[in-house]
Amino acid sequence: MCKIAVIGAGITGVTTAYELSLLGYDVTVIDKHLFPAMETSFANGGQLSACNAEVWNQKATVLKGIKWMSQKSAPLLLNPSFSVHKYAWLMEFLGNIKHYKENTQETVRLALLARQRLFEIAEKEQIDFNLEKRGILHFYHSEADYKAAISVNDMLCEGGLIRHAVSNDEMKTIEPSLTGEYYGGFYCPGDATGDIHKFTAGLAQVTQRKGVEYLFGREVVSISHHAAGVTLQLKASDENVDAASDHIEILDADALVVCGGVGSYQLADMLGDRVNVYPVKGYSITVELRDTHSQKQAPWVSLLDESAKIVTSRLGEDRLRVAGTAEFNGYNRDIRSDRIQPLIDWVNRNFDLSTEFSVPWAGLRPMMPNMMPMVNRGKRERVFYNTGHGHLGWTLSAATAAMISQQVANSHPV
Known part of the structure; x- marks a missing residue:
């Protein structure tokens, strides 16, 4: 053999x-x-998200990274200290801006195939991993952000994704725990969430x-x-x-x-x-929902706040995963409190639930320049x-x- x-x-x-x-x-x-x-694979954002297939190779991403370099709580943080590996990677990243659309649509295609295959494996092998097939809801706070997202949504749908626009009222029907006022959003009903470690x-x-x-x-x-x-x-x-x-x-x-x-x-x-x-660090918290009120108030539909670049996934009755941020800082695996606190603050602003028991985590995403x-x-x-x-x-x-x-x-x- x-x-x-x-x-x-x-x-x-x-x-x-x-x-x-x-x-x-x-x-x-x-x-x-x-x-x-x-x-x-221990404690990521939990999203099985074909709707998040857009590659990052855009000038806007680079400009935001430069703008946010002095803000410790920024969604994207680039440590400017010199590293041959890091700066060679960044140059290749810039060189792939011209492939932005084709790579995004190829990622959509792969994601849709993977989603179906993972569902098949889970059902065949009877794996319990807190799978929730409730879709993923993206929401936007401003007209400018929403209008910029329309062309991205059209490109994703051209690649085969089923995802449609929703109003502020429709979002609250899809996920009643949302209490804020939003300009608009997009909903992808076929996406899902689950516990990657389980x-x-x-x-x-x-x-x-x-x-x-x-x-x-x-x-x-x-x-x-x-x-x-x-x-x-x-x-x-x-x-x-x-x-x-x-x-x-x-x-x-x-x-x-x-x-x-x-x-x-x-x-x-x-x-x-x-x-x-290249390792791109991400952070998450797992909010333990220990009281009945928090369990009722925590969202079941997976969310993506496009302004904060923060995602949520409900992992069973008693856990809420909240994740975000991208940090270019080499192979450093430290869990920084100034990167965790914005996740906790975001939950406190958006939901009526207790964050008293929140477990922090950081992991390194293995990213290619394209x-x-x-x-x-x-x-x-x-x-x-x-x-x-x-x-x-x-x-x-x-x-x-x-x-x-x-x-x-x-x-x-x-």
């Missing part, structure tokens, strides 16, 4: 392992953490029952590619206190799929490839990549996992 190694047990790695196992491969997944979905952990259990092996608590220290396959050298990660830190394990495989999130840049470098993933995932073979015959999904890993992973698995199958049949 053909053996495939997958690096990374986040949403892309686990969905890839699932699809490969369905095709009959012997799959081994390696991750430095002791459990699946412990980094970017889904990924649940699917990992499914794959283990199908024979997928997980090597948790291991870091990849070197990868060699040869005619017969690939050889990985692994050592115990800092989390793996039960293993000897100097012990090297050898893993041989017929092919390798890199699903390493923000670590994909370094992994690709080991293999002679350039996969220009805002498109890297789903392809590398320079070498036996190396593949499924990474760089940025802020849409949860949204796109079910499609890209199927795509990369088919590429593996075409090159290295079972």
Whole structure:
């Protein structure tokens, strides 16, 4: 049986392992953490959002980033300190402005395929992850913001999305917990929300029952590619206190799929490839709804406040996920209070519920300069990549996992 190694047990790695196992491969997944979905797939915004497929490659995004550099609470924050990786990435980002429309519409297409595939997997495998198929509602506070969004909406719908304009009154009918006055909005009824960590952990259990092996608590220290396959050298990660830190394990495989999130840049470098993933930090809070009043007042329909760039997802009866911000600050994973507080303040302004018990989190989104995932073979015959999904890993992973698995199958049949 053909053996495939997958690096990374986040949403892309686990969905890839699932699809490969369905095709009959012997799959081994390696991750430095002791459990699946412990980094970017742990506590994101929760949205399965084809409606949020617009890529960021616009001059307006750059201008806003420059304008907001001195505002610690800004939705987009760029640390100006010099980094070759960061500034090379930004130059490539600017170079992809010309591909804004085609990349946005391709992302819509992928998102719609992924949404359907994820629903199929969840139903077939009976995974409970607080799925809510109530759509996503975008709202705007000003006429200028709303009018700018009309052309974006037309472009998304041209790409296949079903999304329509709604008035202030219609928004409050869709989501009665909204109490403010808004200029207008757009509603995408087909989108959904769910707990990415619960889904990924649940699917990992499914794959283990199908024979997928997980090597948790291991870091990849070197990868060699040869005619017969690939050889990985692994050592115990800092989390793996039960293993000897100097012990090297050898893993041989017929092919390798890199699903390493923000670590994909370094992994690709080991293999002679350039996969220009840059880490873009996002923050979230999980508001624990411990009293009946808060549970009644918290929104069930997923929301996106376009002015604040903040999203919400209801995760069952007793949790509300609130997420936002994009921070270009390297591989720093610190949870900054001055980035968390605006999320708490936003909830307090918009809803009549208690934020007393709010759990903060920060994660690094693996972003490519063109805002498109890297789903392809590398320079070498036996190396593949499924990474760089940025802020849409949860949204796109079910499609890209199927795509990369088919590429593996075409090159290295079972």
